[in-house]
Amino acid sequence: DKGTYPFYMLKEIDEQPNVMRKLSQVYLNDDGTPVINADLLDAIKSADRLYIVAAGTSYHAGLVGAKLFESLAGVPTEVHVSSEFAYNQPLLSKKPFFIFLTQSGETADSREVLLNVNEQKFPSLTITNVPNSTLSREATYTLLLHAGPEIAVASTKAYTAQIALQAILAKALGEADDQAAAKDFDVKQQLALVANGMQALVDEKATFDKLAKSALLHTPNAFYIGRGLDYAVSLETALKLKEISYVQAEGFASGELKHGTIALIEKDTPVIGIITQQKTAGLTRSNLQEVAARGAKTITIVTDALAKPDDTIVLPTVDERMTALLSVVPGQLLAYYTSLNKGLDVDKPRNLAKSVTVE
Numbered sequence: 001d002k003g004t005y006p007f008y009m010l011k012e013i014d015e016q017p018n019v020m021r022k023l024s025q026v027y028l029n030d031d032g033t034p035v036i037n038a039d040l041l042d043a044i045k046s047a048d049r050l051y052i053v054a055a056g057t058s059y060h061a062g063l064v065g066a067k068l069f070e071s072l073a074g075v076p077t078e079v080h081v082s083s084e085f086a087y088n089q090p091l092l093s094k095k096p097f098f099i100f101l102t103q104s105g106e107t108a109d110s111r112e113v114l115l116n117v118n119e120q121k122f123p124s125l126t127i128t129n130v131p132n133s134t135l136s137r138e139a140t141y142t143l144l145l146h147a148g149p150e151i152a153v154a155s156t157k158a159y160t161a162q163i164a165l166q167a168i169l170a171k172a173l174g175e176a177d178d179q180a181a182a183k184d185f186d187v188k189q190q191l192a193l194v195a196n197g198m199q200a201l202v203d204e205k206a207t208f209d210k211l212a213k214s215a216l217l218h219t220p221n222a223f224y225i226g227r228g229l230d231y232a233v234s235l236e237t238a239l240k241l242k243e244i245s246y247v248q249a250e251g252f253a254s255g256e257l258k259h260g261t262i263a264l265i266e267k268d269t270p271v272i273g274i275i276t277q278q279k280t281a282g283l284t285r286s287n288l289q290e291v292a293a294r295g296a297k298t299i300t301i302v303t304d305a306l307a308k309p310d311d312t313i314v315l316p317t318v319d320e321r322m323t324a325l326l327s328v329v330p331g332q333l334l335a336y337y338t339s340l341n342k343g344l345d346v347d348k349p350r351n352l353a354k355s356v357t358v359e
């Protein structure tokens with residue numbers, strides 16, 4: 001039931017602070033130590049490499065997750081698109097462990113990989129929102145997202161839930177392995193900060209409505225750019241914009257623009273820069289100046305700690321490894337209001353289905 005909301009998507013965007021709190025309750029003790037099945041932890045610990053396999057938005061959540069597993073647990077992690085991996089399996093490490101990210105638990109492309117993985121007798125974990133879903137039943141282990149049903153075709157709360165749960169799992173793994181980075185990382189406190197930060201963003205709906213109207217409503221195309229984690233989020237926010245507002249959008253590694261794509265920049269082309277990583281903030285700002293000099297309409301989404309007076313949207317500061325959970329929200333809301341202001345059916349974009357059960 002969407003209650004007083006015009007569309008499920010907005011309701012689901014609004015639910016994200018509570019999803020963060022729920023994951024914290026389910027998977028963390030009061031003292032912040034993770035509660036994760038010991039067999040699962042042992043199985044992952046004995047692997048020499050993680051392979052995250054997923055499609056669409058879940059793939060984008062995996063890109064963020066990989067950085068968490070590498071930085072908190074010190075385990076090399078690859079992320080793959082299911083439909084590619086299924087028929088072009090790369091050379092694997094000696095002891096691979098597979099993580100399937102899938103909101104629905106029914107995505108045929110991901111299932112095809114799981115069937116291959118099972119045939120090769122490799123252990124696997126499905127992270128899903130749907131108990132008893134096909135990928136949950138067929139993997140060795142399951143962790144549930146507890147995000148509540150996601151009805152809108154465009155995924156929002158499942159993306160942030162997948163990232164939060166991967167952060168918890170990475171913390172658990174790193175701690176089990178006595179890694180300092182994991183021991184020093186207070187995931188419980190971070191998720192509380194994230195929940196509050198998300199709330200502050202979703203309370204600013206009028207700002208995003210206005211920005212969508214001025215920057216995105218009449219444009220044929222748009223770019224999201226960033227580096228590292230901000231690049232991963234730019235892929236997701238571009239996908240959101242494409243699928244529900246039909247604006248041709250690309251997420252781009254900001255350093256790559258000048259190697260070709262900058263030719264597409266015209267007067268008033270929207271270029272949205274995501275800046276949450278201290279190390280690369282200055283570089284992405286230079287890239288924004290390059291496109292502004294060619295007429296682009298630049299918009300910035302920046303964490304408080306890195307903000308300058310002219311920035312468009314300022315995000316509350318959280319640990320740099322967790323910023324994706326906040327920087328994605330403006331992109332979700334901008335996509336929503338662009339679609340809404342175009343009079344489109346936000347929850348049911350053309351040509352798309354909620355769960356994609358054919359390859």
Ligand code: F6R
Binds near residue numbers: 104107153
């Ligand atoms: C985009 C979207 C899709 C799904 C993809 C995978 O908003 O919803 O890209 O993320 O079809 O679906 P799941 O996660 O159910 O495997």
